[in-house]
Every structure is written in C-alpha cells, then in structure tokens.
Amino acid sequence: MRILLTGSSGVVGTYVLTYLLEQDHNVIAVDRIPLAQSTLDSLSAKYPNLDDILDVHTVDLTSIEQVKDLFSQYSKGTIKGLIHLAAIPHPESHDPRFVHNTNTTISYNVLYTAAEHGIQRLVQASSVNYTGLAYTTKGRQKFERLPITEEEPSHAEDPYALSKQICEIQAISLCRLFPTISIASLRFHHILPTLSEAEEWSRHDEFWTWTSSLSASQACLLGLTTPQEGKWKGHEAFNIVASDIAWKDPAVSSLDLLEKSEWSEDGRIGQVDTTWWGGDDGKRKGFWDCRKAERLLGWVHTP
Template identity: 35%
Template sequence: MKIVVTGSSGTLAQGLIQLVLSTTKHSLILVDHKPPPPGSELDNPRIEYVTAELRTYTNFLEILTSKRVDALIHLASYPNPFLAHASETHNANVTLSFNALQAAVEAKIKRVVMASSINATSAAYAFGEPTYDYFPLDEQHPMRPEDAYSLSKAVMEVQCDAFARFNPEISIASLRFHHCVNTKKNSSQIVKDARKDLWGYVLMESAARACLLALDVPWKGHEVMYIVGNQHSAQGYNAEEIAKTYFPKTKRKSGPLSPSQGFYDCSKAERLIGWKHEGGRMPA
C-alpha cells in the first residue's frame, strides 16, 4: 500500500515512519511544509519526501492524484494553541483538514486517517476547569472546546462527518490522541497540574500502530476513537480518589474506577480497529 503522511516532520509521524519500515511492506510519501529533518532516510526506496504548502488546495490535490496513492494519514496541524495566534492556529488547522478530505475524495482515496485530539472535548487547554459529565470518557461525551486549537479539532470531526455522508464508499477514522511519549509517563509529582487532561498519555508506538490499523477496516463512514493509554499516569494515586478530589461532581459511567484505570474509554478503538494500548494485533 502507498500511504501519504502529512506533517511528516512531527513527532507522531516519526514514530509512524519507523513502525511502517520495521513491520510492514508499505511505501510512504512524506509531506511537510519544510524539508526533511536531519537523519531522514533519504535513500530508502520505500520513502519519498515532498515539500509542499498543503494549505494551498491544488498542492494537496496534485500530490494525491499524481502519486497513485492508496491511503492518507493526515497529521499536519498546529499541535497546540501556543505556537501561533489563535486565528492562525484555527484557520490553518481547519483549512488543512478540509483540504485533506476534499483532495482524498477527488483522488478517489477510500482509506483516510485524521489526527484528532482528546482536546476536542475541551481538556488541557480549557480556559477554566473543563467540565466532564462522566468517567471514563467515551466518544459520546459532548464536545465543549474553548481555545482555537481544540475548536479546530472539533470542527475537523464535523468535516469528517460531512464528507462521509456524501461519500458512502470512504472510511474515515478520527483518532483522538493524547500526549504521545516514548516511555510510560509518570506525573506523580504534578497530579494537580495534569488534572485537565485527566492524567493521560499514549505510547508513541501504540499511537502509530493505531494509524495503520485504522487503514485496514471493513466498515465505511466516519468514526471517532480515543487512542489513550489504559492506565492513568498519576503513579501512586488511586483513580477514584483523584477523581473525587478534582472532579467531585463528575458521575461514573459504570461503577467506581479501579485504582490504576485510565479516564478514557478506548473500547471503541479495540472493537473497530483491533487496537489496544500495549499489545493487540499488528497491522498487515
């Protein structure tokens, strides 16, 4: 399979590249607005690098149509609200996601993965305290974005719904990633500071694996899935106790939380793409 990966100089993309090369026979077209970073595998026959400004729609469409692409993994975006003015962050991200979907449809690509975020519900970047109706969170929980970045991810998911409605043969997976790390995260010293995003993280290899698994699905349409570690990162703290301390009004979806249980319900990702945080099937 020939896969276009946008935002290829980003952290998640780098983990994805390594996973593809080490576990699959896929080839990659890596697209970013800046040249490949030092140490890139420029001579690898399975990799092609393209430098392009994807906010210009014709550039996006040209890449997808001229390369005979089988799938698209769209990771390009501002990854948080602090790197640019709010107008730039929101408008760039929303334009990029629309261009990705529109170009995929025009290029007749049927397999698309879009990088969403746990912040689509409002989490780490909420201006005040985020409101959580119940724990663990699932994909049915209301989205209440407040900042420009989180809003752009919520809009992206609405875009995906629209494209799936009018293109019934396409499969689109919006993967709500948490903080991607190379080793298990331990926030035992900053429990209060990590409360907004619910003491979560995802291992880089597991996040990359989710991207590949989401390309190999029998279903059509658009699905949103949490891709988060199954255990919280507040080492030494009981999940139920910290939930009561920092979110005393939040209900439980199905009984008390177990001591190390994460605050995100990722059962949908396991059901629809066969993903588990550690372990689970590897992509073909």
C-alpha cells in the same frame, strides 16, 4: 501498501513514518518543513533502498493548488491510504485565528483531495481536546460522564478544540459526499515514547494519562487496514488513550486522584460510573473508555 502521510516532519509524524516503514509500507511523506536530517540519516542507514520506499514532499497544505499538484503526481488507485497528522497542535504559541484557520483549512484540503483521488481509507489525528480540555480556560472544562466515551459532547471554546471538532464534522460530511470512503478520527492523548516520561508529565487537568507513540502509530495503521466487515463505515471517532493512569505511586488509585483534584468541584463532572474502577485490576484504570477502538479497530494500548 503505499500510504500518504501528512505532518511527517512533526513529533508524531516522525514516529508514524518510522513505524510504517518498519511494517513494510511505502510512504509519501508530506510536510511544510523538510524531514530532519537526523531522521533521514537513521532511515538511510536502516533501508539501503530508501529512495524506493519513501517519497518526500515539501508542501504548504493550506494551498489548494499545492495539494492538488501533490496528488496529481500519483496515478489514481496507487495510494491506498491517507494518514493526516499535519496541524498546529500548540495553540498557546500562535494567534488563535491562525490555529483555527490552519487546522481546518488543511484538513479539508487534504481529506477532500484524497477522497477525490480515490483513496478509500483515511485516518486523521483528532485529540482528547476535542471536548475542550487542556487549552480551555481553567475551571471551565466539564464532562457529562466518566469514563469519557466518544459520545461525550464537545464544549469547545478554545481554537484548538474547535478545530478538532470541525475536522471531525468535515469527515462526516465528506463520507456523505464520497459514500464509499471511511475516515477514522483518532482522539489521541499526549503522545510520548515511554511510561516514565508520561509519569513525569502527568497532570490533573488532563486526567493523568497519555498515549504511547507506538500505540498511536499502530492506531493510524489499523485505521487503514482493519477489515471493516460490516462493523463500521463512513466516519467514526475513536478514543486512543492508555488504559491506565500514569502515576508513579502505585498505591494511589484513579478515584483517589479524582477526589483530591479540582474535578471534584461542583458542576465539573455530571456522572461518575464508579463500577469502571471496580475489582482488583480496575483501581488504576484511566478516564477514557477505549473499548470502541478495541472492538472496531482491534486496537489496544501498548505502553
């Protein structure tokens, strides 16, 4: 199947591109910057027919004209899926206005044009930061309930969280405008290749967890390919997060970490459903409930 992938030169885009080719898909790779030479070299070595299975385009996705021109190079019906990853993911290193405006402009340009082009299955990268987390002023992050489900309201105050919230609202609106399409917004945690890197990085203000690069890539593809069979249509958001905490000391439980952290301050967490961490296997469970992704996409986290 031919898939258009945006953000293909980025960290996650490179994982997803590699995974899609491994799964025998044809990819149209789109980014503002070219693919890294090292990526091209390793793909060329692996696929002698690379030119037949990979098209690469350098496009500024904030430009309506450039986005329209990109899609117009392909006949309607030939692109079967869109995976939209392009964004500014590091708000601290940019002007807040630039982060907000870029992310929300790109997503509308890409999602709208893909739908207009007849693409029926669309996936976009959202984030666990949707609720207001890593980039929200310290001490002001709050949650109504643990574990965190897709129903947790957004308390977005930083531009990145807000941009992800708006991207999801755009998706809801576009599914009304184009009633036959579906869009999966994947709320990733910090995407890393291995558990040991996740354990090094693990931090309390993001609930000590992560998403593996393999699992993120698998979720992107499942968002396009899982038969919907009446289970879902239109827009759905999915938590795509590791099932367990990434913490080196196996004796430490998730609730130990929670109790000793700033999350135990008054007013930060409304309700903690401690039964989530019950039983012998439950002590190290993570703080995001991903059962919706398992039920509707057939996705489970692979470390």
